[in-house]
Amino acid sequence: MITVEEALEKVLDLVAPLPAETVPLRRAAGRVLSRAVTARLTQPPFDNSSMDGYWIAAADHRPGAVLRVEGEAAAGRRYTGPLVAGQAVRIFTGAPCPAPGGIVVLQENVTRVGDSVTLPEVLADKDNIRPRGQDFAEGDRFFPRHPLSARDIGLIAAMNVAEVSVHRRPVVAILSTGDELVEPGDTPGPDQIIASNGLILAAMVEAAGAEAHLLPIARDTEDSLRAAFTAARGADLILTSGGASVGDHDLVGVVAGAMGLERSFWKISMRPGKPLMAGRMGQSVLLGLPGNPVSATVCAALFLRPMLARMLGHDARPEPLRAVLAAAVGPAGPRTHYMRARLIPASPLPRIEAFESQDSARLGILAEADALLIRPLGDGPRSAGEIVEYLPL
Ligand SMILES: Nc1nc2c(c(=O)[nH]1)N[C@H]1C(S)=C(S)[C@@H](COP(=O)(O)OP(=O)(O)OC[C@H]3O[C@@H](n4cnc5c(N)ncnc54)[C@H](O)[C@@H]3O)O[C@H]1N2
Numbered sequence: 204m205i206t207v208e209e210a211l212e213k214v215l216d217l218v219a220p221l222p223a224e225t226v227p228l229r230r231a232a233g234r235v236l237s238r239a240v241t242a243r244l245t246q247p248p249f250d251n252s253s254m255d256g257y258w259i260a261a262a263d264h265r266p267g268a269v270l271r272v273e274g275e276a277a278a279g280r281r282y283t284g285p286l287v288a289g290q291a292v293r294i295f296t297g298a299p300c301p302a303p304g305g306i307v308v309l310q311e312n313v314t315r316v317g318d319s320v321t322l323p324e325v326l327a328d329k330d331n332i333r334p335r336g337q338d339f340a341e342g343d344r345f346f347p348r349h350p351l352s353a354r355d356i357g358l359i360a361a362m363n364v365a366e367v368s369v370h371r372r373p374v375v376a377i378l379s380t381g382d383e384l385v386e387p388g389d390t391p392g393p394d395q396i397i398a399s400n401g402l403i404l405a406a407m408v409e410a411a412g413a414e415a416h417l418l419p420i421a422r423d424t425e426d427s428l429r430a431a432f433t434a435a436r437g438a439d440l441i442l443t444s445g446g447a448s449v450g451d452h453d454l455v456g457v458v459a460g461a462m463g464l465e466r467s468f469w470k471i472s473m474r475p476g477k478p479l480m481a482g483r484m485g486q487s488v489l490l491g492l493p494g495n496p497v498s499a500t501v502c503a504a505l506f507l508r509p510m511l512a513r514m515l516g517h518d519a520r521p522e523p524l525r526a527v528l529a530a531a532v533g534p535a536g537p538r539t540h541y542m543r544a545r546l547i548p549a550s551p552l553p554r555i556e557a558f559e560s561q562d563s564a565r566l567g568i569l570a571e572a573d574a575l576l577i578r579p580l581g582d583g584p585r586s587a588g589e590i591v592e593y594l595p596l
């Protein structure tokens with residue numbers, strides 16, 4: 204069996220950034236640029252006031268000076284009148300400055316009577332002017348390698364770029380398999396349970412910025428699985444859950460193999476998640492997740508998310524953080540164990556406590572957990588107070 208680290212390299216080798224497409228900026232949040240954005244103008248395009256007050260030529264900026272207010276500059280409407288000595292121009296925030304080399308005095312710092320203003324005896328040294336180009340200049344490039352945030356969108360908009368080139372979103376076909384499964388909301392037969400994995404995976408796929416297509420549940424027959432894989436054709440990624448292990452009814456690998464799966468690996472030394480499989484199938488990549496809901500979720504967090512990130516054009520490998528063990532844990536065993544755990548806020552490092560039951564079928568504990576405590580394979584018992592690594596959930 205390969206290790207988690209080897210499996211991550213192998214699944215990442217199966218995928219690449221998807222081709223680019225052009226989208227309006229309004230639709231670009233969460234997408235990753237495929238080429239740099241270039242500012243189409245300089246911002247701010249002119250020296251402008253950062254305050255409401257009076258614009259005064261530097262030569263007239265003297266303690267106690269009495270100046271005559273002539274004209275006004277507002278945001279969107281500059282002052283175009285003559286400039287003479289001893290003059291002040293009423294100015295508002297965002298308005299273009301009448302000329303270079305002036306100073307804006309805050310209105311609360313002057314005394315205004317009729318058309319004259321008197322400057323204070325003690326002058327502030329700030330000019331309250333935002334110089335042309337202080338934010339960015341025409342031709343400046345912006346090329347973040349992460350999903351565009353609201354702040355990124357704001358900057359691109361200010362650069363007067365209304366459309367951007369981004370990597371296409373991966374289309375993910377999600378296929379739950381098992382005779383025992385019925386859709387949420389349906390009435391299960393006496394030996395049946397509700398299929399939860401499909402909705403878990405769809406939520407994770409969409410949260411990662413990809414497009415989820417939930418296929419109908421496939422039954423544990425070769426015919427049903429063949430029909431399901433046929434329906435999944437065209438997806439960038441086919442995600443299956445269940446039927447990955449060694450039982451007589453675990454047919455996902457058998458049918459995928461007969462339909463051309465070039466398997467990269469099957470089974471990894473990971474708990475939960477041992478029967479994970481991956482490979483290439485026609486135009487698609489197949490990630491075959493175990494059926495146990497916790498196993499499927501943990502495998503998706505560790506492998507699916509980085510795969511989707513790479514297809515979307517960025518890098519998002521799981522990055523372990525450090526915490527202090529709140530209670531002792533036993534030896535890890537022969538597979539790297541991702542224990543469902545609870546974080547307890549503390550400084551400088553949080554404390555972490557593994558749940559007593561680590562059964563990979565327990566969704567209740569999974570929902571309560573906010574971290575996966577990483578126990579490297581072969582690691583011995585650890586006592587309270589030791590520093591360990593975890594992944595936030
Ligand atoms: N003899 C062995 N048996 C098992 C092994 C093994 O190595 N030797 N591995 C165990 C491990 S580890 C896992 S994990 C499971 C995974 O098996 P499968 O991927 O084949 O999953 P299924 O058998 O189809 O289902 C397992 C479990 O999960 C429930 N399930 C399945 N799909 C869903 C769904 N969409 N929503 C909710 N629950 C689901 C299913 O009813 C089963 O209870 O194999 C072990 N066995």
Ligand code: MOO
Binds near residue numbers: 473498
């Ligand atoms: O992967 Mo299974 O027990 O590891 O749930």
